[in-house]
Amino acid sequence: MSEVKTKDRLPRSASHKQIKVGKWNESLKTSDVNQIWIELHRIVSSHPLVRASKRAGFLVEEGKQNAYTDLTQELFVALLSKDRFQHYIDTEMSDPEIEAEISQIELTNMLTAELRKRYPESYRLARRISTLIQTSDIFKRFDNVDNPEAHRRLADRLYGLSDWKLQKSRRDVQEMDVRVKAVSFQSRDTRMVGCTGDAQIVISNPELEKLIVRVLKAIDSPVDVRSLRSFVMSRLPIMDIHLVPVGSGGNEDDDDRMPFEFTDTRETPEEDLLRNEAETAAAGFVDNFLVTLHKSVRGKAKQYDRMINVLWHCYLISDSGTQLEVAEMLGVSDSLVSDYRKRIEANLQQLSFNGVNEARQFEKALKHKVRDLITMEKEEVAA
Numbered sequence: 001m002s003e004v005k006t007k008d009r010l011p012r013s014a015s016h017k018q019i020k021v022g023k024w025n026e027s028l029k030t031s032d033v034n035q036i037w038i039e040l041h042r043i044v045s046s047h048p049l050v051r052a053s054k055r056a057g058f059l060v061e062e063g064k065q066n067a068y069t070d071l072t073q074e075l076f077v078a079l080l081s082k083d084r085f086q087h088y089i090d091t092e093m094s095d096p097e098i099e100a101e102i103s104q105i106e107l108t109n110m111l112t113a114e115l116r117k118r119y120p121e122s123y124r125l126a127r128r129i130s131t132l133i134q135t136s137d138i139f140k141r142f143d144n145v146d147n148p149e150a151h152r153r154l155a156d157r158l159y160g161l162s163d164w165k166l167q168k169s170r171r172d173v174q175e176m177d178v179r180v181k182a183v184s185f186q187s188r189d190t191r192m193v194g195c196t197g198d199a200q201i202v203i204s205n206p207e208l209e210k211l212i213v214r215v216l217k218a219i220d221s222p223v224d225v226r227s228l229r230s231f232v233m234s235r236l237p238i239m240d241i242h243l244v245p246v247g248s249g250g251n252e253d254d255d256d257r258m259p260f261e262f263t264d265t266r267e268t269p270e271e272d273l274l275r276n277e278a279e280t281a282a283a284g285f286v287d288n289f290l291v292t293l294h295k296s297v298r299g300k301a302k303q304y305d306r307m308i309n310v311l312w313h314c315y316l317i318s319d320s321g322t323q324l325e326v327a328e329m330l331g332v333s334d335s336l337v338s339d340y341r342k343r344i345e346a347n348l349q350q351l352s353f354n355g356v357n358e359a360r361q362f363e364k365a366l367k368h369k370v371r372d373l374i375t376m377e378k379e380e381v382a383a
Contacts (some may be wrong), residue, residue, distance in 0.1 A: 021099045022035075022039035023095060025034075036076070037076060038078055040075055040079075044068045044075060044107065046073050075110060087143060119240040121202060124199075125232075125238065126233070129225075133225065138209065138213060139161060140159070140160065142164075154225055154314065155224065155225050158225070160216055161216050161217070164222070168222050170223075171221040173227055178230065179218050180231045180234065184235070186236050187237070188202060188236075208232075212228070212232055216228075218314070285362050287352075293307055293311070296319040296343045306330060306336075307343070309374065312374055313326045314326060314330070314341055315329075316366065316371075
């Protein structure tokens with residue numbers, strides 16, 4: 001899943017892949033916003049990556065008819081802010097070309113960017129696996145034997161070992177899933193890489209290539225790229241942690257939850273003792289956590305104040321808006337806010353709690369402490 005960077009080049013068969021094409025030029029020239037929104041909702045609802053994102057829990061459903069409403073609105077705003085609608089009119093693009101660009105480029109890029117943000121290690125390793133099997137002489141493609149020019153999506157192509165016969169029989173996915181469990185689990189390579197040195201290698205390319213070979217030998221069958229990536233990554237210690245507010249109570253509108261009531265919500269003496277102990281321990285965690293944040297900016301007061309504000313608006317309160325809105329509020333760039341968030345999350349991942357109650361007390365104590373810091377900062381500015 002690589003991001004498409006050239007906006008104006010579309011695949012030759014783009015128009016033939018669309019079962020239904022909207023009347024884009026007619027809607028755009030008449031500024032029919034309602035019809036444009038309906039067409040965008042249709043594209044979002046039928047996009048395969050959107051459906052995959054929904055199954056992965058990226059999309060929050062608000063009912064059968066409104067599952068894709070937020071994503072449609074986000075896509076509409078993105079196209080409008082980049083003046084893509086006007087571009088389609090100015091360049092006299094046809095309806096199929098407009099449909100293909102929105103579906104295959106704009107929406108795909110939006111979704112892959114979210115995927116890369118939420119699951120950075122999985123996304124990076126999936127791309128490395130795809131690159132290796134296409135470029136290494138150890139592997140070869142099996143689905144284009146009779147027609148080398150046949151075009152198929154990368155995820156659906158079949159690959160195996162280069163020394164296998166072209167007529168090698170295939171196994172079903174369930175059997176391959178059982179056989180791949182015989183492959184030993186790979187130890188994690190903790191060396192740091194990247195321009196900022198904040199990402200671990202997890203596994204080097206030579207070792208990754210050997211792991212792919214072991215997986216293919218275990219399943220003893222050509223396999224599609226999508227399944228192969230899944231099999232290989234199941235043997236890797238991938239740590240993709242998507243942080244959410246610790247005190248979140250879940251979805252209040254979930255009708256599937258079992259109803260229950262507490263007969264007495266008052267604390268027992270034991271619970272009161274545990275709470276007091278957790279609060280004391282959490283206070284110590286908070287002080288140490290803030291010290292590590294201070295060290296991460298090398299003790300610079302201005303940068304530390306910005307980081308504290310990012311911590312407050314992005315993690316400790318829920319009504320500050322999007323990351324872009326927070327960046328505008330603080331008068332800094334979106335990329336700077338993103339960098340501060342990475343540092344905050346890296347330090348949060350270093351924390352270790354004995355239980356949920358201790359973690360909740362940490363969040364509560366951190367919220368009070370950060371609120372006091374921000375209040376003091378505002379008072380100093382006012383003075």
